[in-house]
Amino acid sequence: MTRAMKEKILSIVPDATIEEKAFLTVSVPPISFHNLAVRLKNDKDLQFDYLVCMTGMDWGETLGVIYHLRSTTLKHEIVLRQETADRENPELPSVSDVWATANFNEREVFGFFGIRFINHPDMRRLFLRNDWVGYPFRKDYNTDPEINPVRLESEVNEDIVPTVELTESGELEEKVHTIFEDDEYVVNIGPQHPATHGVLRFRVSLEGEIVKKVDVNCGYIHRGIEKMCESLTYPQTLALTDRLDYLSAHMNRHALCMCIEEAMGIEVPERVKYIRTIMDELTRISSHILFYSTFCMDLGGLTAFLYGFRDREKILDMLEETCGGRLIQNYNCIGGVMADIHPNLVKRIKDFIKYLPPMLKEYHGLFTGNIIAQQRMKHIGILSREDAISYGVTGPSGRGSGWACDVRKIHPYGVYDKVDFNEVLYTEGDTFSRYMVRMDEIVESLHILEQLVDNIPAGDYAVKTKPIIKLPEGQYFKSVEAARGEFGVFIESHGDKYPYRLKFRSPGLPLVSVVDLLASHNKIADLIAIGGSLDYVVPDIDR
Amino acid sequence: MKEPKIKSMKYEDFKDNEYLEQLRANGTDIIVGNLDDLINWGRSNSVWPLTFATSCCGIEFMAVGAARYDFARFGFEVTRASPRQADVIIVAGTIVHKMAPVLKRLYDQMADPKYVIAMGGCAISGGPFKKSYHVVKGVNQILPVDVYIPGCPPRPESLLYGMLQLQRKIKMEKFLGGRNRQEDPNSNEE
Numbered sequence: 128m129t130r131a132m133k134e135k136i137l138s139i140v141p142d143a144t145i146e147e148k149a150f151l152t153v154s155v156p157p158i159s160f161h162n163l164a165v166r167l168k169n170d171k172d173l174q175f176d177y178l179v180c181m182t183g184m185d186w187g188e189t190l191g192v193i194y195h196l197r198s199t200t201l202k203h204e205i206v207l208r209q210e211t212a213d214r215e216n217p218e219l220p221s222v223s224d225v226w227a228t229a230n231f232n233e234r235e236v237f238g239f240f241g242i243r244f245i246n247h248p249d250m251r252r253l254f255l256r257n258d259w260v261g262y263p264f265r266k267d268y269n270t271d272p273e274i275n276p277v278r279l280e281s282e283v284n285e286d287i288v289p290t291v292e293l294t295e296s297g298e299l300e301e302k303v304h305t306i307f308e309d310d311e312y313v314v315n316i317g318p319q320h321p322a323t324h325g326v327l328r329f330r331v332s333l334e335g336e337i338v339k340k341v342d343v344n345c346g347y348i349h350r351g352i353e354k355m356c357e358s359l360t361y362p363q364t365l366a367l368t369d370r371l372d373y374l375s376a377h378m379n380r381h382a383l384c385m386c387i388e389e390a391m392g393i394e395v396p397e398r399v400k401y402i403r404t405i406m407d408e409l410t411r412i413s414s415h416i417l418f419y420s421t422f423c424m425d426l427g428g429l430t431a432f433l434y435g436f437r438d439r440e441k442i443l444d445m446l447e448e449t450c451g452g453r454l455i456q457n458y459n460c461i462g463g464v465m466a467d468i469h470p471n472l473v474k475r476i477k478d479f480i481k482y483l484p485p486m487l488k489e490y491h492g493l494f495t496g497n498i499i500a501q502q503r504m505k506h507i508g509i510l511s512r513e514d515a516i517s518y519g520v521t522g523p524s525g526r527g528s529g530w531a532c533d534v535r536k537i538h539p540y541g542v543y544d545k546v547d548f549n550e551v552l553y554t555e556g557d558t559f560s561r562y563m564v565r566m567d568e569i570v571e572s573l574h575i576l577e578q579l580v581d582n583i584p585a586g587d588y589a590v591k592t593k594p595i596i597k598l599p600e601g602q603y604f605k606s607v608e609a610a611r612g613e614f615g616v617f618i619e620s621h622g623d624k625y626p627y628r629l630k631f632r633s634p635g636l637p638l639v640s641v642v643d644l645l646a647s648h649n650k651i652a653d654l655i656a657i658g659g660s661l662d663y664v665v666p667d668i669d670r
Numbered sequence: 671m672k673e674p675k676i677k678s679m680k681y682e683d684f685k686d687n688e689y690l691e692q693l694r695a696n697g698t699d700i701i702v703g704n705l706d707d708l709i710n711w712g713r714s715n716s717v718w719p720l721t722f723a724t725s726c727c728g729i730e731f732m733a734v735g736a737a738r739y740d741f742a743r744f745g746f747e748v749t750r751a752s753p754r755q756a757d758v759i760i761v762a763g764t765i766v767h768k769m770a771p772v773l774k775r776l777y778d779q780m781a782d783p784k785y786v787i788a789m790g791g792c793a794i795s796g797g798p799f800k801k802s803y804h805v806v807k808g809v810n811q812i813l814p815v816d817v818y819i820p821g822c823p824p825r826p827e828s829l830l831y832g833m834l835q836l837q838r839k840i841k842m843e844k845f846l847g848g849r850n851r852q853e854d855p856n857s858n859e860e
Contacts, residue, residue, distance in 0.1 A: 254768075255804070256767065263803050263804070270803055275767065277767055277770050277806050277811060278767065278770070278771065279770060279771050279774050280771060281772070282768075282771075318769065318772055319722060319753075319776055320751070321721045321751045325723065325724065325725070326724050326772075346766075346768045347724070347768050347769045347772065348724050348725055348763070348766055349766055349804055350764055350799045350802050350805055351799070351802040351803050351804045352799070352802075354803065355799065355801055355802050358801070366798060367798065367799075370725070370726055370798065373726040417729070420736075421732075433736055434737075436732070436733060436737055436738070437736070437737045437738065440733070440738050443733075453825065454823055455726060455822065455823065665724075665725075666724075666725045666726070666763075666764075
């Protein structure tokens with residue numbers, strides 16, 4: 128398979144260099160990159176239709192981008208790489224017309240590294256202010272707070288944005304792209320709005336009550352976690368993962384730990400795998416219950432909020448007893464977990480497995496069957512399977528569109544290969560199916576817990592690691608199924624005790640990038656329902 | 671000197687009783703003082719927070735508002751989505767450069783008397799993200815903070831404790847004349 132793929136790529140781009148690492152890594156000259164991308168997606172033997180992760184890089188002399196691609200049908204993976212030596216005016220071809228998820232990711236790379244993407248429709252910074260000086264992820268970035276002080280004046284929103292386009296004669300041309308016309312009626316929602324689930328901001332163009340276009344503004348909680356990680360040792364970076372998507376804190380940390388363990392060649396004991404899987408599922412249930420609470424509150428059902436939080440506290444009690452933290456557990460560590468499970472945990476989980484199903488019945492009785500709720504959810508905000516893949520919408524939202532994207536099934540980690548569970552799929556792709564996927568996943572998670580809780584093997588809860596952890600030189604990528612989708616970790620190590628580049632593939636960024644697609648031509652009240660059903664967590668988007 | 675008493679928690683159970691007493695060290699007129707007490711009694715028992723959260727602490731804030739911890743018991747009856755209707759802003763989570771002007775504006779939109787609670791390490795000093803290029807190192811650079819609640823995130827109990835401290839502080843205020851709290855050092859207003 129690999130050989131056939133190699134030959135195929137070389138036949139498209141003869142001057143590409145191919146290395147065989149954990150993934151097949153292809154370095155492509157920028158001039159033929161777009162052509163290759165189109166072929167990789169459309170060729171029937173390759174079918175790389177899902178852009179998993181896109182990472183901007185600064186290699187000192189060159190700036191570049193790394194693309195992780197996966198085929199949803201043929202299940203194979205590949206890594207592409209393109210770079211430019213021009214640090215003053217770096218320009219690379221855009222692939223936002225091939226994979227829609229590249230749109231926001233390229234804007235992110237532009238903000239962080241200053242790489243402009245040719246033919247990208249909207250070259251604004253995604254996270255930083257327009258008047259930000261410098262490109263913070265470059266290695267030579269000046270961190271002096273005098274250059275970028277805390278500015279208390281609001282920034283100006285531009286309706287006309289710059290782009291770079293390649294003309295037919297092969298020349299680059301600076302152009303502008305209009306987001307909102309002068310006579311459009313634009314309403315601002317957020318960043319302080321209870322229904323945006325955090326500090327996300329939409330600029331919505333309206334025609335009466337109908338949404339014409341949504342312009343998503345991110346960055347109101349951009350904390351620069353990836354950049355901070357470059358100056359932290361590996362055990363220190365763990366603490367920040369919990370604070371990305373705090374509702375799947377445990378899974379995020381699990382991904383980073385697995386990635387580091389794989390790079391170091393550590394095999395964790397069986398007991399650790401069981402404990403991690405159990406904790407993952409508990410976190411998932413608590414996250415989905417929180418989704419139910421907040422989603423119902425968005426649609427006007429306050430009672431559901433109180434019910435959900437009542438049951439969620441029971442999980443938090445368990446987590447607290449074992450991990451010491453309620454919301455942010457800080458439990459995984461490199462080589463295992465911080466401490467052994469509390470003796471009460473097994474009994475508490477068993478009680479909880481009995482406790483929750485009647486409550487779920489109550490949830491459905493309270494909200495799911497409600498005629499008003501049904502009318503607000505069914506046939507609203509339909510996301511097709513093709514769009515879900517192209518935008519990279521994973522997790523329950525992707526499975527609501529019929530895309531079997533569960534990482535627990537595709538690349539089993541922990542002990543997911545030993546347990547029996549169904550991947551919940553709905554094919555309608557509307558708000559209601561996204562809601563139902565989550566509700567059904569709670570049942571599946573309980574089923575997983577049921578199989579694991581009695582069989583936790585005896586053994587150590589962690590392997591001993593060296594006090595100073597250095598990863599061998601190389602690139603590592605690992606992903607897990609967090610509560611909102613595929614959470615990936617990409618590490619490039621140069622053999623130091625600090626990562627050279629650490630990138631988190633956030634499940635949230637694709638979720639906000641489809642808001643425009645889903646909410647257009649719907650009522651403005653549906654925007655709230657759609658946003659609620661996508662269930663993004665904003666610190667995870669902004670990182 | 672009068673002790674600040676609130677219904678929900680005993681005077682001795684609070685840890686820093688001396689600080690609040692300094693606020694009234696000079697004493698007041700008996701009539702004005704009693705009127706103040708009446709006003710403060712009303713105010714301290716209906717402090718409505720703004721629905722404002724940026725990150726992790728926001729979830730704990732929601733938990734405190736929900737069934738088990740229920741801050742409505744103590745007079746924080748409902749959270750308000752509009753700053754015009756809120757009395758206290760609980761800064762729950764990291765404040766970054768892009769958010770700073772928005773937060774300042776929210777605070778300016780609130781009607782007096784208004785209070786600020788800095789919840790969690792990030793709001794106090796930048797917390798785990800202190801070294802980041804994009805994080806405001808403490809919300810006190812933008813707003814005058816009344817109560818700091820440490821933790822990452824703080825437990826619901828500590829948030830409740832902080833909110834009760836705010837109630838005590840409100841009880842010590844002088845409505846009729848006199849300065850009550852530290853003014854914002856950065857503002858140029860008179």
